[in-house]
Amino acid sequence: MSDKAQAVIEVKNLDITFKMPTGNVHALRGVDFTLRENEVLALVGESGCGKSVTAKAIMGILPENGMINSGEVVFHDGGESIDLLQKKISWRRKNINGSKISMIFQDPMTSLNPTMSIGAQLIVAIRNHEEITKKEAYARSLELLYEVGITDPERTMEQYPHQLSGGMRQRIVIAIALSCNPKVIICDEPTTALDVTIQNRILDLIQKIQRTRGISVIFITHNLGVVAKIADYVGVMYAGKIIEVGSIFDVFYDPRHPYTWGLLSAIPDVSDEKGELYSIPGTPPNLAKEIVGDAFAPRNPFALDIDFKAEPPLFKASGTHYVASWLMDERAPKVEMPDNLKERIASMKKEGLLYVEGRE
Numbered sequence: 001m002s003d004k005a006q007a008v009i010e011v012k013n014l015d016i017t018f019k020m021p022t023g024n025v026h027a028l029r030g031v032d033f034t035l036r037e038n039e040v041l042a043l044v045g046e047s048g049c050g051k052s053v054t055a056k057a058i059m060g061i062l063p064e065n066g067m068i069n070s071g072e073v074v075f076h077d078g079g080e081s082i083d084l085l086q087k088k089i090s091w092r093r094k095n096i097n098g099s100k101i102s103m104i105f106q107d108p109m110t111s112l113n114p115t116m117s118i119g120a121q122l123i124v125a126i127r128n129h130e131e132i133t134k135k136e137a138y139a140r141s142l143e144l145l146y147e148v149g150i151t152d153p154e155r156t157m158e159q160y161p162h163q164l165s166g167g168m169r170q171r172i173v174i175a176i177a178l179s180c181n182p183k184v185i186i187c188d189e190p191t192t193a194l195d196v197t198i199q200n201r202i203l204d205l206i207q208k209i210q211r212t213r214g215i216s217v218i219f220i221t222h223n224l225g226v227v228a229k230i231a232d233y234v235g236v237m238y239a240g241k242i243i244e245v246g247s248i249f250d251v252f253y254d255p256r257h258p259y260t261w262g263l264l265s266a267i268p269d270v271s272d273e274k275g276e277l278y279s280i281p282g283t284p285p286n287l288a289k290e291i292v293g294d295a296f297a298p299r300n301p302f303a304l305d306i307d308f309k310a311e312p313p314l315f316k317a318s319g320t321h322y323v324a325s326w327l328m329d330e331r332a333p334k335v336e337m338p339d340n341l342k343e344r345i346a347s348m349k350k351e352g353l354l355y356v357e358g359r360e
Helices: 051-059 089-095 118-127 134-147 153-158 166-178 196-213 224-230 248-253 258-265 339-351
Strands: 007-020 023-036 040-044 066-077 080-083 101-104 184-188 216-221 233-238 241-247
Touching: 007 051, 007 216, 023 040, 023 051, 023 066, 023 216, 023 241, 040 051, 040 224, 051 066, 051 101, 051 184, 051 216, 101 166, 118 134, 118 153, 118 166, 134 153, 134 166, 166 196, 184 196, 196 216, 196 224, 216 224, 224 248, 233 248, 233 258, 241 248, 241 258, 248 339, 258 339
Parallel strands: 040 216, 040 233, 101 184, 184 216
Antiparallel strands: 007 023, 007 066, 066 080, 233 241
């Protein structure tokens, strides 16, 4: 990745297994990435690839059956570097969660207390981490509600979650996440439960807040359209590993992994007169069974013999672009991306899919 900004979070070789009645599920198999200051890193992939497990490990909220086999989650706070995995959960909740790193979940109703007013929940969130008066916390709560687009914050402070729409509830959750000025926000598919119009408004809000406050964001989604709109860097996940990582332009305009080719080909294209929608053949592997070689090999039409024997390392495609595919090995046969994807990428460039305004 680029060294133009300081690292805020470094995830190194994160390996996690879940104990299940039918056996162990190897959910993460060595995840590595770096989140830098004032940048948005999107983690994208099919359901079950490990996106949310990664986020929960960073926050220290894995379920009880989750076992961290190895790895580090290093949080850089000023001049101090802290491996969060070495800290007790109670310490992390008091010193990190909410105050330094906040999380926005998919369903706002899982984050809000239905028995407490919106104002009470904001005030509690602030006073849990800061020694300020209730009056001061109330005043800040009004400012936060205004910042997230609530036009009548005084009235909203008196309301309860069930009295608000889904979009309004998600704005409240964002306000709570911002309440103690965190350095990092993790967004776990925060727009999936909302209709398309509200989704775009919430994305615009997150983007505006990220730029205004200079917050670093990990954005988890399966929607590449969302990634194109909001991300600076992208980590493509498959079967518990990041198999391609790079800048938004690297991954969208110069993808190298066959799985990434499949994801991009599956984006609906309104200009396609045939109306055909591509889907990646096969299904993801069963993570309860040992994976030999490249996990994507059985679904990969370009798989080599070695893909079924050895797991590929991350090959360097450029200064910001890394790909875990044996096709990147200098000894591998030259394989070009499918012609229809080349046409799709040319169309994306022409249409300006990546919202390049304000990006370097």
